[in-house]
Amino acid sequence: MLDISPRFVEGNEPLYLQLYRYFCTEIQGRRLVSGTRLPSVRALSGFLQVSKTTVESAYHQLLAEGYIESRERSGFYVVDMDWDGPMPSGKGQQLVEMACVQTTAPTPSPVPIQYDFHQARVDPDHFPFDRWRKYTNQCMQEENKHVLYYGDRQGEPQLREELARYLGRARGVQATPEQIVIGAGTQVMISLLGFLFGTRGQAVAMEEPGYHGVRAVFSHLGYDVRPIRLAEDGIDLEALGESGAKLVYITPSHQDPSGIVMPYAKRLKLLQWAKQAGSYIMEDDYDGEFRYHGKPIPSLQGLDTQGRVIYLGTFSKALLPSIRMSYMVLPHALLAIYQEKLADFDQSASRIHQETLALFMKNGDWERHIRKMRTLYRKKHGALLHSLQEQLGGYIQIKGQDAGLSVTVEVKSASTSQQLTQIAAASGIRVYPTAHKWIHPQDNGRVAFQFGFGGQTIEEIEAGIRLLKCAWEPYL
Structure with a gap:
């Protein structure tokens, strides 16, 4: 018989700590040897008549301290303690064996994510499926055979026209349709900018901490990524100036991940830095539509009078991530370089999705x-x-x-x-x-x-x- 009752502990110490200490003693005493598989959380909680949370907490404390390890789709096991002697018989081994027979499941499955x-x-429940389907069907009528071919390399003209109008109204962005480039996600946009500026020995400054997806793109392109610490109101401008970088990527309207909103006065100072240093600012306004107290913060690009800001946006947050559609607004000076250097790059975003989105915006559904x-x-x-x-x-x-x-x-x-x-x-x-x-x-x-x-x-x-x-x- 097992020398331990379901209510196996005494005293006022939390149950999970008592169970944790019990297993520690059994493992340290070599009564539970290396490689022993522990009962599933469900099996042990049922055998001991305690909550699953109690067993989970005990197991995770053992895991944190290195007594056991978690094997994917298999469960928890006693780690290798460099013990190669015979398996001793003890209470811990009996507990493992008796708890394991309490369940018919041969292998514990991972806890499903709720x-x-x-x-x-x-x-997902408030996406306008009917309206989106309507416009997609409209695009796919036989008389619209042109959507089956390659589209404009910068993006569909009708979508760029609608987007330019919307950005001016909602985000204060100064943009003509000719300045807009559509692509399949922000990382694609950043890749294009990386090629535009040239990838040999370039330094780019980024907020620290900051969006790792963009950082990965710059690193893969061979850029020297220079992290710039954050002050209470956003990127530290003194540290930015000392970095020597001529490019900086920022998220001023909702810094990722700190959430800092860069105030107006600091935005003006950042633009002044860009003008004096001859630098370019990549402004990622990834979720600027959603502000819950007061009006949405106007874009940094809307304050730019020197053509130093490249505005980046996405439809992933406000519409749906699977559409894989982002965009950038290039200053006129960079637009000419883009058209010269990257004229051979085909459009990466679905033309059908672009045409659908253009109709969605034209008919007022986007702003609704x-x-x-x-x-x-x-x-x-x-x-x-x-x-x-x-x-x-x-x-x-x-x-x-x-x-x-x-x-x-x-x-x-x-x-x-x-x-x-x-x-x-x-x-x-x-x-x-x-x-x-x-x-x-x-x-x-x-x-x-x-x-x-x-x-x-x-x-x-x-x-x-x-x-x-x-x-x-x-x-x-």
């Missing part, structure tokens, strides 16, 4: 959709902030609120962001740390995550944060 807080997910989604996301944004404060308020600091589709949350914990991510996943929650957005991570005693709210209902947001509190609380 709540996904990805920062770029959009609401933006207004509807802004109202919806404002409610979700408020629900996320309320849930975070209510459930985790004493352990977190929220940044980057009031705009975009995500907020950044700094967490007070001795665990690493990777460990907290794994702990959340074990409870069916997917969270996204920001560590990879730094070139030189700073150790300030906190780990940070971006919490997106676009792709979940308000009820899912609230339930997900409640469950996350249960999973993380032992580690905060």
Whole structure:
């Protein structure tokens, strides 16, 4: 018989810590040897009559301290302790064996993800499927055979006309259709700019932390990426000047991932720097349509009188990511260079999607959709902030609120962001740390995550944060 009852512990110490210490003792005493597979969370929680969260917390503490390892689609195993003697018989081994026979499942399956807080997910239930289908069908009528061929290398003229009008009204961007270039995603746009400026020995400044997807493109093209620290109001202009870079990529209307909105006065100083240094600014306005208090911040490009700003935007956040469509507005001086150097580059975005989107914009559906989604996301944004404060308020600091589709949350914990991510996943929650957005991570005693709210209902947001509190609380 197993020398341990389902209520195997005494005292006031939390159950998960008592279970954790029990396994520590068994592993250290070689009664659970290297390679021993532990029972599934469900099997052990059922055998001991404790919650699955208790077992998960114990396992993840063992995982964090290196006693066990997680093998994909297989479960948890005792790590190699350099022990090659015979397997001793002990309480730990009995617990493993008896708990394992409590379930008919031969192999524990990974916990399915119920709540996904990805920062770029959009609401799938409010996409205007009928209107989009209508315009696509209209494009695909037999009399429109031209859409079956290659289109304009800069993008469909009708879409560029609609986009120029919209950007002027909504974002204050100064653009003619001739200045606009359409492409399949922001990384494609950045690649084109990389080729335009030349890839040999060029230095480009980027916010630190900043968007890793763009950084990867510049690195692959051979650019010298120079990280520029952030001040409270955005990129540090003194450090930018000292960097010697003639190109800078920034997200001034909602800095990724900090959420800082660059104020008007600093925007003017940044433009002055570009004029004096003869530099170009790549302004990525990736989610500028969504601001929840006050009006959307006008673009930096709209303040530019010297032709030093390249404006970048995308339809991924406001419409749908799968359309893979972004755009840039080139200053006239760069447009001439683009047409000379990159005239042989074919259009990368679907012509059919471009024609569909042009009709969607021409008939007013785009701006109606933006207004509807802004109202919806404002409610979700408020629900996320309320849930975070209510459930985790004493352990977190929220940044980057009031705009975009995500907020950044700094967490007070001795665990690493990777460990907290794994702990959340074990409870069916997917969270996204920001560590990879730094070139030189700073150790300030906190780990940070971006919490997106676009792709979940308000009820899912609230339930997900409640469950996350249960999973993380032992580690905060």
